[in-house]
Structures are given as C-alpha cells and as structure tokens.
Amino acid sequence: MKRLQIIRPDQNKNEVIDTRVAQVYKDANEIVVITMKNAGVVDEADITDLNLVIRKMAEKKAIYKLLDARASFDMDKKAKLLTEKEELISKTKARAIIEPNSIKASLHNFLKQFSHDKYPQQFFTDYDEAYHWLLDLQQHNNLGF
Numbered sequence: 001m002k003r004l005q006i007i008r009p010d011q012n013k014n015e016v017i018d019t020r021v022a023q024v025y026k027d028a029n030e031i032v033v034i035t036m037k038n039a040g041v042v043d044e045a046d047i048t049d050l051n052l053v054i055r056k057m058a059e060k061k062a063i064y065k066l067l068d069a070r071a072s073f074d075m076d077k078k079a080k081l082l083t084e085k086e087e088l089i090s091k092t093k094a095r096a097i098i099e100p101n102s103i104k105a106s107l108h109n110f111l112k113q114f115s116h117d118k119y120p121q122q123f124f125t126d127y128d129e130a131y132h133w134l135l136d137l138q139q140h141n142n143l144g145f
Helices: 044-058 079-090 104-111 128-141
Strands: 016-018 022-026 031-036 040-042 061-067 073-075 093-099 122-123
Touching: 016 044, 031 044, 031 128, 040 061, 044 061, 044 079, 061 128, 073 079, 093 128, 122 128
Parallel strands: 031 061, 040 073, 061 093, 093 122
Antiparallel strands: 016 022, 022 031
16 A cells, blocks of 8 residues: 655645644645644634634534644533534534643553544644544545445
8 A cells, every 4th residue: 555645734735724722734745734822721612613624624514633742731611511512513524632741642542442433543742643544545445435
C-alpha cells in the first residue's frame, strides 16, 4: 500500500483558520487538523466558534480529524457539555487525539474500550504516528474494506 505524505499547513495553500483556542485547517489528504493553543480556560463560546470552523472545513461530509491537544488549556463545565453534545451529532469517520504525555494517552486508550464510540478513535503522543493512523484508516476505507 502506498504511504501518503504528511501535509503541514505551510506545505499547501488550504485555508488556515485561527480561533482564540485553536488553529484549524483541512489538508490535501482531506484530514481536518485542529491544533489547540495555550488558551487558559476554554468556554462555551470558544467551543461554539471551534465547532463552526470544523463544520465549515467538513463541507457537510463525514471527516477524519486530528486533534492536537498538547497545549495547556482547560474547559469549563458548559464547554465540556457542549463538546459532548457536538460529538453526538458530528460527522466523524475517525479521530486521532494527540496527548501531552504517554500516561494520559495510555489511560485514555484503556478507558476507550469501555465506551461505545460511533467511529474509530485513538490516543497518541506523536503527531506523525497519529497522522499515519488516520491515513491508514482512510486508505482502508477508500479500498472498500
């Protein structure tokens, strides 16, 4: 199977949208990359803005998402509830989440086995590993498996 190249925002001409809490772009491989910023407390308005940007990038299609959550931020209660609500209605094919350390990633991967996600989701500490996981899923799905 041919390995696709990792695309960084500075390598393509796709639109990069900055919000107060994240930078979002869709790369040439059709992966929406969300990079969280050191934003302090993320509130409901921040999550609303972020969700609108992600929906714009998705163009009403199910998408592959890479969430780089290694920055320093915390979500207030209303933001967490809105995030959970959005997960119920979002069109996601798969999501890779990059954690700041292996302990968090391992814990989340362990807890994930008890949840009932609508799509594949995996936690990582390395950007390239997370990106390649999404590419492999994408190629597998495109081949009709």
